[in-house]
Amino acid sequence: MNFLESFRVSLRSIKSNKLRSFLTMLGIIIGVAAVISMVGIGQGATADVAEQINSLGSNLLIVTPGQAKQGRISLGAGSRDSLTLADADALSQNSSIAGVTPSVTSRAQLVWESNNYSTQLEGTSETFPQVRSTNLQQGRFFNHFEVKTQANVAVIGTEVVTNLFGEGANPIGQTIQVNQIPFEVIGVLESKGSSGMTNNDDRIIVPVTTAMSRFTGGNYVSTIYVSAASADMMDQAKFDAETTLRTQHNLKPAADNDFQINSQSDILSTAQSVSSVMTTLLSGIASISLIVGGIGIMNIMLVSVTERTREIGIRKAIGATRWDILRQFLIESVTLSLLGGAIGIVLGIGAAYLIGKVASMSISISMSPIVYSFLSSMAVGVIFGVYPARKAAQLKPIDALRYE
Amino acid sequence: MNPVIGIKNLKKIYRIGDQEIHALRGVNLDIGKGDFVAIMGPSGSGKSTMMNVIGCLDKPTSGEFFLDDVPIMEAHDDELALIRNQKIGFVFQSFNLLPRTTAVENVELPLLYAGVPAKERRERAIAALESVGLGNRLNNKPNELSGGQQQRVSIARALVNNPVILLADEPTGALDTKTSIEIMQIFQQLNQSGKTIVLVTHEPDIAEYAKRNIHFRDGQVVADEQVKERRWANVEEVKS
Numbered sequence: 318m319n320f321l322e323s324f325r326v327s328l329r330s331i332k333s334n335k336l337r338s339f340l341t342m343l344g345i346i347i348g349v350a351a352v353i354s355m356v357g358i359g360q361g362a363t364a365d366v367a368e369q370i371n372s373l374g375s376n377l378l379i380v381t382p383g384q385a386k387q388g389r390i391s392l393g394a395g396s397r398d399s400l401t402l403a404d405a406d407a408l409s410q411n412s413s414i415a416g417v418t419p420s421v422t423s424r425a426q427l428v429w430e431s432n433n434y435s436t437q438l439e440g441t442s443e444t445f446p447q448v449r450s451t452n453l454q455q456g457r458f459f460n461h462f463e464v465k466t467q468a469n470v471a472v473i474g475t476e477v478v479t480n481l482f483g484e485g486a487n488p489i490g491q492t493i494q495v496n497q498i499p500f501e502v503i504g505v506l507e508s509k510g511s512s513g514m515t516n517n518d519d520r521i522i523v524p525v526t527t528a529m530s531r532f533t534g535g536n537y538v539s540t541i542y543v544s545a546a547s548a549d550m551m552d553q554a555k556f557d558a559e560t561t562l563r564t565q566h567n568l569k570p571a572a573d574n575d576f577q578i579n580s581q582s583d584i585l586s587t588a589q590s591v592s593s594v595m596t597t598l599l600s601g602i603a604s605i606s607l608i609v610g611g612i613g614i615m616n617i618m619l620v621s622v623t624e625r626t627r628e629i630g631i632r633k634a635i636g637a638t639r640w641d642i643l644r645q646f647l648i649e650s651v652t653l654s655l656l657g658g659a660i661g662i663v664l665g666i667g668a669a670y671l672i673g674k675v676a677s678m679s680i681s682i683s684m685s686p687i688v689y690s691f692l693s694s695m696a697v698g699v700i701f702g703v704y705p706a707r708k709a710a711q712l713k714p715i716d717a718l719r720y721e
Numbered sequence: 722m723n724p725v726i727g728i729k730n731l732k733k734i735y736r737i738g739d740q741e742i743h744a745l746r747g748v749n750l751d752i753g754k755g756d757f758v759a760i761m762g763p764s765g766s767g768k769s770t771m772m773n774v775i776g777c778l779d780k781p782t783s784g785e786f787f788l789d790d791v792p793i794m795e796a797h798d799d800e801l802a803l804i805r806n807q808k809i810g811f812v813f814q815s816f817n818l819l820p821r822t823t824a825v826e827n828v829e830l831p832l833l834y835a836g837v838p839a840k841e842r843r844e845r846a847i848a849a850l851e852s853v854g855l856g857n858r859l860n861n862k863p864n865e866l867s868g869g870q871q872q873r874v875s876i877a878r879a880l881v882n883n884p885v886i887l888l889a890d891e892p893t894g895a896l897d898t899k900t901s902i903e904i905m906q907i908f909q910q911l912n913q914s915g916k917t918i919v920l921v922t923h924e925p926d927i928a929e930y931a932k933r934n935i936h937f938r939d940g941q942v943v944a945d946e947q948v949k950e951r952r953w954a955n956v957e958e959v960k961s
């Protein structure tokens with residue numbers, strides 16, 4: 318008996334008991350569907366984060382206030398104000414650095430006529446479009462003079478336009494109230510779409526000087542974005558930035574930095590390592606459900622062997638070898654598990670897209686989890702099918718025939 | 722020429738707990754090619770045990786057993802499977818057909834395990850069913866056939882791989898007289914075309930269709946004689 322014929326025999330017995338076969342497969346179906354959809358969502362989120370980090374700008378270094386220590390107690394990153402506008406000016410003097418833009422953020426309540434809208438406010442400098450790779454869709458960005466003079470001008474995102482002025486309206490030249498202070502809208506940011514948690518289109522950008530004096534207060538900025546002259550200059554730029562800031566802050570040679578410099582790739586690799594831990598965790602959970610599914614298959618196969626003892630006896634009486642019987646039952650369990658795996662893959666992809674739609678998350682279905690699920694369901698079928706199949710194969714023909 | 726079946730001092734002991742049941746206590750038996758043997762004897766005398774041993778379904782405890790010159794005592798499980806497939810056709814009292822499987826598929830089974838290609842398998846299965854008069858019931862499942870028809874399917878299955886010996890343990894045990902005679906007619910026709918046949922029966926009438934009668938008692942052969950006045954199964958006669 319060749320493989321194809323064994324397969325046909327197995328398929329027939331699966332078909333003759335459709336409901337039971339389906340229930341048997343359910344464990345595998347759920348396990349595989351879970352892996353596929355979770356990994357799809359996880360990879361989608363990772364891709365979002367990567368895109369978000371890349372969309373910050375090219376060759377970017379991100380300078381944040383560093384870990385502060387009081388005695389031996391760490392207050393955590395960003396807990397000490399240390400970066401100033403003067404630091405930003407000093408950084409831009411380096412030849413390895415092409416552009417520098419500081420940033421402060423806060424929430425802001427916008428009002429235009431009777432419309433009210435709350436959004437993220439960012440104060441920055443005229444170099445923002447260059448350093449952060451952001452273009453304007455309409456109007457212009459504020460200039461050096463407007464930053465120097467703390468002008469009340471604002472550039473807004475498309476979502477703010479929609480919420481405040483209505484979809485597609487032209488807001489240029491309009492005056493809006495930002496926390497009750499009038500600002501003139503001079504530009505609209507090009508839409509970048511939402512990426513992950515932050516929505517690039519849902520914000521208002523004003524000169525950093527205006528933001529600091531009117532909204533955030535104090536003399537400190539929360540972040541300084543530095544773009545290196547080229548990709549090759551990243552290390553040099555990082556070194557120069559560190560030297561410059563240490564000088565600016567009068568740090569003694571033995572003192573720790575009171576700031577941190579991260580590159581995009583640093584952040585990216587952190588994000589990716591977080592997501593790989595997540596993926597490992599999910600795979601672990603999924604493996605457990607696959608094992609549970611496998612136990613279900615083994616259970617049903619054992620029942621099936623007992624039920625079909627007489628059939629096994631008949632087959633042996635007319636010449637089936639142990640291997641013929643073993644193969645028949647093994648193919649049956651592998652067919653069950655693979656069929657379950659295939660259904661699970663289809664359901665998982667469907668579920669991932671559904672969840673992506675409902676929760677408006679990006680979904681990324683790649684080949685590897687599909688191949689992985691398929692192979693593991695096959696392995697489950699073999700591992701949990703061997704014992705029942707061996708049991709069937711080792712029955713003595715006369716005992717099997719006599720079985721009531 | 723060596724006999725198809727050569728058995729010397731064959732013993733079969735079943736052990737249930739500490740209890741030993743001597744089902745066969747030293748059987749000597751030769752069955753030549755073309756013979757037609759009916760085994761008789763009281764219930765529990767070891768007839769089925771004997772048939773299962775000859776059919777290589779069960780292993781004897783000790784003794785000598787040659788089937789078509791093959792030393793069965795030394796054969797491994799897989800060799801026995803091959804022998805069952807190639808040399809033996811077994812007909813059971815309870816038919817033992819696969820349920821939910823058509824007549825022709827049931828008959829094809831031995832050929833499936835023999836590795837015969839699908840097309841030839843189907844042709845030979847159909848020919849075997851036609852030879853037992855069931856050419857018009859190819860696609861019926863066992864539960865759609867009468868007892869006599871089911872037994873004919875199982876005879877066709879036993880014959881399809883052209884075995885050297887046909888074994889039947891009470892093949893007419895579950896059938897009425899008329900149907901029994903129909904089955905015996907098939908056996909007689911097969912025997913006349915050269916097939917060696919051994920069957921077990923409780924009915925002396927049925928035994929008279931065979932050439933030779935062997936009597937068992939307490940796991941031993943107590944009588945072995947040629948049938949003096951042999952009956953010939955003729956279905957037409959029965960009808961009138």
Ligand SMILES: Nc1ncnc2c1ncn2[C@@H]1O[C@H](COP(=O)(O)OP(=O)(O)OP(=O)(O)O)[C@@H](O)[C@H]1O
Binds near residue numbers: 737
């Ligand atoms: N699997 C078994 N385990 C234990 N004892 C068995 C087994 N099979 C048969 N026997 C015993 O062996 C003896 C012979 O049984 P066997 O079935 O060969 O008798 P038989 O001649 O075929 O009887 P019947 O005419 O009723 O079919 C009996 O005593 C029976 O109880």
Ligand SMILES: [Mg+2]
Binds near residue numbers: 770890
């Ligand atoms: Mg018996």
